[in-house]
Amino acid sequence: MALLIDPPTWPAHGTLWSHLVSDSSLDELHAFAERLGLGRRAFDLDHYDVPADRHADCVAAGAHDVSGRELIVRLRASGLRVPARERGAAKAAALGARWDTLLPGVPGAREVGADLVRRWHEPHRAYHGPSHLVHVLDSLAVLEGRSPGVPTPGEPAPSGTSLRAQLALWFHDAVHEGVAGDDEEASAALAVASLGPLVTGPTTTPGPGADPAAGSTHLTADDVVEVARLVRLTASHAPSPGDTAGALVCDADLAILGAMPDRYARYVRQVRAEYAHVPDDLFRTGRAAVLEQLLALPELFRTPLGRERWAARAEENLRTELAGLLGAP
Known part of the structure; x- marks a missing residue:
């Protein structure tokens, strides 16, 4: 089981965004996001959108910093990916x-x-x-x-x-x-x-x-x-x-x-x-x-x-x- 986050490279609303996912459990993902104060509105079917200024907080709390490609590969393998x-x-x-x-x-x-x-x-x-x-x-x-x-x-x-x-x-x-x-x-x-x-x-x-x-x-x-x-x-x-x-x-x-x-x-x-x-x-x-x-x-x-x-x-x-x-x- 692991929480994964990719680099903040997705532009929107005047900042860059990362994707925060779990490779095994949505319950694990939601619990982690709640501990970090990430609101449920940031959840988008299979991931949380995380602004660039919170990326380091996620990593410090235990999320693995991985490439966007690795994140997608592991999310697909988990079955939690929504195409x-x-x-x-x-x-x-x-x-x-x-x-x-x-x-x-x-x-x-x-x-x-x-x-x-x-x-x-x-x-x-x-x-x-x-x-x-x-x-x-x-x-x-x-x-x-x-x-x-x-x-x-x-x-x-x-x-x-x-x-x-x-x-x-x-x-x-x-x-x-x-x-x-x-x-x-x-x-x-x-x-x-x-x-x-x-x-x-x-x-x-x-x-x-x-x-x-x-x-x-x-x-x-x-x-x-x-x-x-x-x-x-x-x-x-x-x-x-x-x-x-x-x-x-x-x-x-x-x-x-x-x-x-x-x-x-x-x-x-x-x-x-x-x-x-x-x-x-x-x-x-x-x-x-x-x-x-x-x-x-x-x-x-x-x-x-x-x-x-x-x-x-x-x-x-x-x-x-x-x-x-x-x-x-």
């Missing part, structure tokens, strides 16, 4: 703009979104942070045949199954303390508490095969109940046959498993960083159990497009990681 292509979409302002397209004009919705954005940027998150939220939302868009990213101006607000699925993904890891089952239940409870006051339409009872609230601009009590159900479903990732919304949400949440090997390896490093406090042997045991549970599912992906795009590579990634864990000393 440049993901940074813009993961920023609070970009996520806020994305949320605003879900419930436009609903009183109180913007405040709920602001609370969610704050939660997704909590400092202890290495994998289950804003980049993960962006990834699952974009994966859902792919499954639904939409363009990933913030909807274009003038595009109709989502409704029915799509609205419910998007809201569920916004809430599905909104509470993240690293306790399987408890986190999903707490996140579902948060969804009910946050969305309940936003209900603007009557409770609906759709007919068989109907898309609930399709075409409606309202949030109904039924929507809130369904969002909470979908959030809880991400604990097992086992939707029932015919559960269209459940299949979409679970496939979007698991899409990272079907990533290319280099991206999957970064995901694995990020997960380990979130559990840096857990000894290696206990982590290997717990992680292996998670992988075995996923591999034991009748089908990892439940939508046709999810199976086509991600299933084969996901199984290969999972089996490769599991073999490494079981073969580790």
Whole structure:
């Protein structure tokens, strides 16, 4: 474990700036910054921006003075690096703009979104942070045949199954303390508490095969109940046959498993960083159990497009990681 800082060579706001990072733990990084009086506003997804006049203080307190190249190499190896292509979409302002397209004009919705954005940027998150939220939302868009990213101006607000699925993904890891089952239940409870006051339409009872609230601009009590159900479903990732919304949400949440090997390896490093406090042997045991549970599912992906795009590579990634864990000393 090490704190690293590069030379102050980045100009902005009338001074030069350094990057302060940890090569193992965001908790370690935040604790170090707090001891030095570096405000949380200086934190930018994976590093603190440090003005030139504080560089020597960081080194004196124990940060290793390294080149910018070495800092990037070690940060990437840790899994904590947020690549440049993901940074813009993961920023609070970009996520806020994305949320605003879900419930436009609903009183109180913007405040709920602001609370969610704050939660997704909590400092202890290495994998289950804003980049993960962006990834699952974009994966859902792919499954639904939409363009990933913030909807274009003038595009109709989502409704029915799509609205419910998007809201569920916004809430599905909104509470993240690293306790399987408890986190999903707490996140579902948060969804009910946050969305309940936003209900603007009557409770609906759709007919068989109907898309609930399709075409409606309202949030109904039924929507809130369904969002909470979908959030809880991400604990097992086992939707029932015919559960269209459940299949979409679970496939979007698991899409990272079907990533290319280099991206999957970064995901694995990020997960380990979130559990840096857990000894290696206990982590290997717990992680292996998670992988075995996923591999034991009748089908990892439940939508046709999810199976086509991600299933084969996901199984290969999972089996490769599991073999490494079981073969580790």
